[in-house]
Amino acid sequence: MLTNKEIENIFLESEALLKGHFRLTSGRHSDQYMQCAKVLQYPHFTETLCKDLAERFQGEKIDVVIGPAMGGIIVAYEMARQLKAKAIFAERVNENLELRRGFCIMPEDNVLIVEDVITTGGSIKEVIDLVRGTGVNIVGAALLVDRSAGKVDLGVRTESLLSMEVISYEEEECPLCKENIPVVKPGSRKI
Numbered sequence: 001m002l003t004n005k006e007i008e009n010i011f012l013e014s015e016a017l018l019k020g021h022f023r024l025t026s027g028r029h030s031d032q033y034m035q036c037a038k039v040l041q042y043p044h045f046t047e048t049l050c051k052d053l054a055e056r057f058q059g060e061k062i063d064v065v066i067g068p069a070m071g072g073i074i075v076a077y078e079m080a081r082q083l084k085a086k087a088i089f090a091e092r093v094n095e096n097l098e099l100r101r102g103f104c105i106m107p108e109d110n111v112l113i114v115e116d117v118i119t120t121g122g123s124i125k126e127v128i129d130l131v132r133g134t135g136v137n138i139v140g141a142a143l144l145v146d147r148s149a150g151k152v153d154l155g156v157r158t159e160s161l162l163s164m165e166v167i168s169y170e171e172e173e174c175p176l177c178k179e180n181i182p183v184v185k186p187g188s189r190k191i
């Protein structure tokens, strides 16, 4: 099992997690910025993280791993590889998440739901509802990052590698602005 520090270091090293002084898309300021896709750029990091997450479901029978597109696709694939299960994804068609491309879940399947990062859990809850509608057994939910710090209740057993609250401030109240630290808009930086 990885320690919390080792997990955080993988996010920092891949620059999925940036620390500094950021202007978020909401306009609020924060001392950290998360772009989970950046860690999934590196198959060796994805493998290490998913191995740890998969170990938490050791002893459970899992036939299918499913996540919502786009964030859940790579996580579902790597988790399924490690659990020797099938990986599928749900994708948005107009408003709703659906199974397309001939993907299906059989009534006897044991299903693990995955997502790279949740804040309000909107997409993953939709996947849970979609899967629940088929009447199969939901083993649980596996997340790389829970940005609600455990506040979002998915109604199923939930495991996350990194649990961290989004702390942000209005510009006028931002302690980093008060220290005259230059503010960065994430994504505008050329690396």
Ligand SMILES: [Zn+2]
Pocket (backbone or CB within 6 Å): 021, 029, 030, 171, 174, 175, 176, 177, 178, 183
């Ligand atoms: Zn600020």
